[in-house]
Amino acid sequence: MDRDVAIGRYIASLRDQADIKQNELAKKLPWSAAVLSRIESGERSLADDELEIVLNGIGTPEALKVKEVLSRKWDVLPEAALGDPDADLLWEAEQAAQQVHALAERPDVKQFYERRLVRYQEELISAAALVANKRYRAAFIGTIAVGKSTAICRAEGLEISTSKGMPKAVLETGAGGITICEVHLRRGPSYGLIVEPCTDDEIRRHVSEFANFLLNPTQPTQQQDDGDGETGSPGISREVERALRNMTGLRRKRAEKKPDGTIVPAVDEARVLASTISDAKALSVEILARMELHKRYRRDMWHSSESGKAPLEWLQDLFERVNNGRHGEFMLPKRIELVIPNAVLGDESVSVTLVDTQGIDDIAERADLEQHFDDVHTVVVLCTVFNEAPATAVRQLLTRAKEGGVRTLESHVAILALPRPGEALAMKDNGYPAQSASEGYDLKAEEVQLKLHPLGLSNLALTFFNSAEDEPGLLRAFILDRIEAVREWQRKSLREIINGANALLENYExxxxxxxxxxxxxxxxxxxxxxxxxxxxxxxxxxxxxxxxxxxxxxxxxxxxxxxxxxxxxxxxxxxxxxxxxxxxxxxxxxxxxxxxxxxxxxxxxxxxxxxxxxxxxxxxxxxxxxxxxxxxxxxxxxxxxxxxxxxxxxxxxxxxxxxxxxxxxxxxxxxxxxxxxxxxxxxxxxxxxxxxxxxxxxxxxxxxxxxxxxx
Incomplete structure (x- = not known):
């Protein structure tokens, strides 16, 4: 960002924080409100004395400190952004890095010290980069139908009022197995949807496997003792199959009873097509042709008043169509991004993306889920049904993370139990029912801690959120608290390195x-x-x-x-x-x-x-x-x-x-x-x-x- 623009925006934010209107501030300055507006937009640069006049006019401690902040000379680390709450800590790191670098460059420095000084500089650069990066993710992981999507929409106010009383989530929800891919919710310029499509090879493979299944349907076999009942489609996921059927118009039609009592039998149009084409490659070509991939060029779409719909209604409808393969301009999605114009979780100091992962419907040990444990800017939110908390899948993921050497579980991982109405009150203490939802949560928390104790994780962060009854702010506050725990973990690491570097500099002689x-x-x-x-x-x-x-x-x-x-x-x-x-x-x-x-x-x-x-x-x-x-x-x-x-x-x-x-x-x-x-x-x-x-x-x-x- 241009320096004048950055300074102008920061002046505007300081003025807003001081609750001073633009006209009010202009009266204290030798310029008109129009000139001040140009300054705040970055169109007009400020000389040092002019900047001091503006900052004195605002008069807050933060404003009076800006000139000193702008005078800092950054030689080793990237300059901290104006308004960064960690700017002072990063400046401490810069000062330590400058002194470390200067000492390491001296020709009389012994090798013992030189090696340590060089390493300190590397550590300062690496740790400062983590602190300066204000982009975080909260990845919601859990079994299908646990309520991840509903909780995310509830926390962010992504709900549409309905005549039935219960609001409808913008993300499509149901009994599980609804979302076709991972969904990211982030801030952007306006309401919109962005799709990362499947590659051509991935689409061809999905279609080929669908064609093979249509031509060679698995015949039901007698259920075996070991549970290997080999029935149903062993190929593509049901979400992808549903999307392919919608993209090609090869739908299943249920049996229909007419007014005269006659019954129109059910029909599977995909199987009808397969009965006319016996070759798998030829069937794949026919399915691909029906998908009309050349028309599916769009990668994003943004709300406008011309849509005739309110933003959330428009977004909900668009997501449902893209997610189910019913939008003729979008390819089969590999990842969907929902974009909203306000700060996710309501915190302007950080950029947060909420990640709604695909639900666990068989084994939990998936690469797309376990990769989040290694990301130092991601909070892993393990979602679990209240009565099973912590669910088997949650314990499996925690066990594997621990056995795989992940050392940040206590700072970067949390458990979110999602009770349904009445479940907390059904908890019992010595045979007596809980008298309130809060007491029920406390009783369940004790159970969770006992189950996590063998893993050495009984102190793992835990909260409860009833999407139908609890205030959305409770979940927002919990996620922000966990992000703050990650930020403090990063700050603590940087402070330790700064203190160590300063100690080495002090003890050098x-x-x-x-x-x-x-x-x-x-x-x-x-x-x-x-x-x-x-x-x-x-x-x-x-x-x-x-x-x-x-x-x-x-x-x-x-x-x-x-x-x-x-x-x-x-x-x-x-x-x-x-x-x-x-x-x-x-x-x-x-x-x-x-x-x-x-x-x-x-x-x-x-x-x-x-x-x-x-x-x-x-x-x-x-x-x-x-x-x-x-x-x-x-x-x-x-x-x-x-x-x-x-x-x-x-x-x-x-x-x-x-x-x-x-x-x-x-x-x-x-x-x-x-x-x-x-x-x-x-x-x-x-x-x-x-x-x-x-x-x-x-x-x-x-x-x-x-x-x-x-x-x-």
Whole structure:
């Protein structure tokens, strides 16, 4: 943004905060209201003395500080935005970074200090970037029909009054399985909808699988003891199938009873078409032709008064048509963005996007859900039915995140229980019903804490929200509170680095401080000499996560993954293998990281090492960063195992494909193929690759820490 525009807008915001009208301020200044308007729009620049006149006219402490803020010279970090509530903290980081850089550039600086100074500068830049970034997400994750969409619309006032009393949500809701893709709600210039469409390859694959299903419908078989009733469509999701039918006009028509008593039988127009075309490719071509993809060019649409509808009614209607494939100008969506002109959650200081993820309808361990746990600017809101809180899917996701080495669960994750009317009052205490909803919530909170205790997460943030009865502000305040917890986590990290850098600068010339640092460094180095090396062989395997997912998934989900060579959003082989690799890395390295932190914490609690505390904290951060980088690198190795070898194994997928329709035990047979691929055909090569990478990267992390500790 142009500097004059930024200054003008900030002056306008300061004037609004002071509750001074533009005309009132102009009377205090040597200019007219028209000139002041040009200043606030950025059309007219201000000399330093003119700026001071305007700021003195406003007169608030914030206004009087602006000149000092604008005089700051930023050399290392990007300049903080005017009005950034963290501007002073970022300026502290800039000042520390300037001094650190200046000292590191001196030719007489010893290598021990130079290495630490260079690392401090890198840490300051990285941590300051997190604090300066004011874009956050709140990702709502839960099972289908849990009420995520309704809660989001209720919190944001995205509701339309109806004659039935209960308002209608702008996001289409129902009994689950409604939304075709992930939906993002964010602020923009006006009310609008933006679609990220499926690629041509993705559309062709959806159509091909739909055609194959129409030509080869799964015949109902006798329900087997293991629950592998192989009925229904094993291919595309019901949401995508519904959209394809609407886009092509190949709908299902229900049986209809006429006034004369005759019954018109039900008909499936897609199956009628399939009965006339026996070749799958030809049927796919016909379906694609009926979709008229050349007409589906639009990627966004914005409300105007010409629509004849109120903004929310227009947005609700548009979303419903796009979501169901009934809008002739939009392609099949991969992601939908709803745009509103006001600040999401009502907070102007941050930019928040609410993410309504696709509901969990089989297994919870999906890549599109678990990726949110690694985003340091995302609050993960795990939604659960009140009576089941925390639901099995919630506990599964938390367990996997913990086993996968996610270290930010307490600051970045929250549980949202969504009770329906009457459920809180049905709670009992020693046999007596709760006397109020609040008491019912308290009783349920105790249950939630007990269930989370085995995971070490009994203090996880928790709230209850009844979308039919509770005030929307309650949910807004909770989400904003969790975002503030993330922001404070980021600020705390930056403050620690600033304090450490300043301590190093202060102690640079002190011989006594150097002696204390040498003693502390010796303690940490001794531990590393005796314990840092990896000697244990993991008792887990890369493919264990995949085997567990196949065992718990519905047979149709497994089949859908098999026919896509493992690339199915509900059961993705690459994601399961990558998680298995990450879990192995965590199981090996996390105990060593924790042991190292115990030694470091003991030094931090000992006052005789006060002059070395910044060194100890810096090595702890280096160890934690090394751990975080390691588990993510290992995760990529897991993905490459699938992409480079497993996906290309035509014989493996052909053998798996043949197992469908062979009776009971389908999932067990698929898992036997999976197990043999890893353990027999490739002789545990995946485990060996992961272990080798873990050793290599942990040794590199230890080398970096030793360099910080070496007193040369």
């Amino acid at each position: 002190k011989a006594q401080a150097r002696e204390v640092m040498m003693a502390a460094a010796q303690s940490l180095t001794t531990w590393m000499d005796n314990n840092a090396k990896i000697t244990t062989i993991p008792n887990k395997h890369v493919h264990e996560s995949l085997l567990a997912a196949v065992r718990s998934a519905h047979a149709r989900t497994v089949y859908a993954a098999v026919v896509r060579d493992g690339d199915w959003y509900n059961l993705n082989y690459a994601h399961q293998i990558s998680y298995g690799a990450r879990r192995i890395a965590t199981s090996i390295i996390e105990p060593k990281l924790n042991a190292f932190k115990v030694i470091a914490t003991n030094l931090l609690q000992d006052e005789q090492y006060a002059d070395a505390h910044d060194l100890v904290q810096q090595t702890m951060r280096a160890a934690e960063l090394g751990f975080d980088n390691l588990v993510r690198k290992v995760q990529l190795v897991g993905q490459s195992i699938y992409a480079d070898e497993m996906c290309a194994d035509i014989d493996f997928w052909r053998d798996c494909y043949k197992e469908w329709g062979c009776g009971s035990g389908y999932r067990d047979r698929i898992n036997e193929h999976n197990r043999k691929w890893f353990e027999e055909a490739h002789l545990g090569a995946a485990d060996a690759r992961v272990l080798e990478l873990v050793k290599e990267n942990w040794e590199e992390a230890m080398v970096e820490i030793r360099q910080l500790l070496t007193q040369d």
